[in-house]
Amino acid sequence: MLTKQLGTYGGAHPTLLGEESLVRLNPKARLFVTIFCVATLSLCPTLVSPDGKTKRIDCDAHAGPCVAYLEATLVSLEMSPKPVKAMQELTFTLGIGGEQPAANPYIDLGMVGMDMGRNRVNLTPEADGVFRGTGVIVRCPSGRRIWKATVFVPDVGSVEFVFDVVY
Amino acid sequence: MLSTETIYFVVLSAGFALGFGHCIGMCGPIVASLSLSMRGRKVLVPHLLYNAGRITTYGLLGGIMGVAGSFTRVVTEIASIQKGVMIFAGLLIIMLGLAMGGWIPLGRIFGEDCAPMGFLAREFGKMSETRSTVAFYPLGLLLGLLPCGPVYTALVAAARAGMEATHSLNGFIIGMSLMLCFGLGTVPALLLVAKLVDLRWLRSREIIYRISSVMMIAVGIYFVVRAIRY
Known part of the structure; x- marks a missing residue:
């Protein structure tokens, strides 16, 4: 033995x-x-992939709004205050060009490569084509800083913005 | 907007899914360390107590969030405590690893046979098996304060629910209930880890303990470094 x-x-x-x-x-x-x-x-995913850099950052949220086309609809997402920091109240302002959605759009915040649970920002109309809501990007003890905001526009679809946050 | 009952179910199922997807990764090393340090003793009751302590803390935090109606305000207040708890968790894992590997004379910290060498060992030795099992509850209470992304997300939901509450007590109850549901959802995954690391079925355990102790020390150092940088 x-x-x-x-x-x-x-x-x-x-x-x-x-x-x-x-x-x-x-x-x-x-x-x-x-x-x-x-x-x-x-x-210990951070030992293997220190900052979740496998997915590219496609938006500099600290400099200005994230912009993308969702089919023929121009969608812009502004996060403030800047720089965009985790663990603080953020205001999300969504601009939708062209035809307006039948229902209010919303945003799901999530970390790239790591499930952090459902973190939804409900938006309310502020002006014609402008929706606003507040939310918090939480901090991950792993040190990863790359997040994504998935904007859902009812009856149109969804678009994803990948950005980094400041801890 | 979701109904209250639906939110509870969503949070419970989120806890369940995150338990297997996230908690196993982030809290698994702690749970595994506790199981391994027991070296063949039954792990179910201690881990149930550990989880009960953890969920109690979640519930209290959720209640506070519900009353305050603000996630950021409460988290700012407890940030330094959380950092301290993370360092404590790292040091605990390191100590368990060192003790399990036989490199410090603490014997089985949560076990029954401590070598009576030195003050610490004598003090640990005084802990009977029952008392050391009960110790898992306050340990869970403390480690429930560990900074954790999904817990933060659930607390954000608790704070939001509190904002919509008609009065403070209602906010406290809703926030606490949400976090209790979330915590309960995470229990199966962590119990599974605890049972998987339970090595009583192995005939040749010593070498596993030695390898595990080295890994525990590494994980503990990782926790401490992360806590310092947090």
């Missing part, structure tokens, strides 16, 4: 992590070590 060979808990063993000892592990133990190693690596 490996337990006997290694001695009791706390006892020193010179070849504890050596190749010989690992070879002697029973299949279940080997499976456990493998799963544990893979899990730990995946559990």
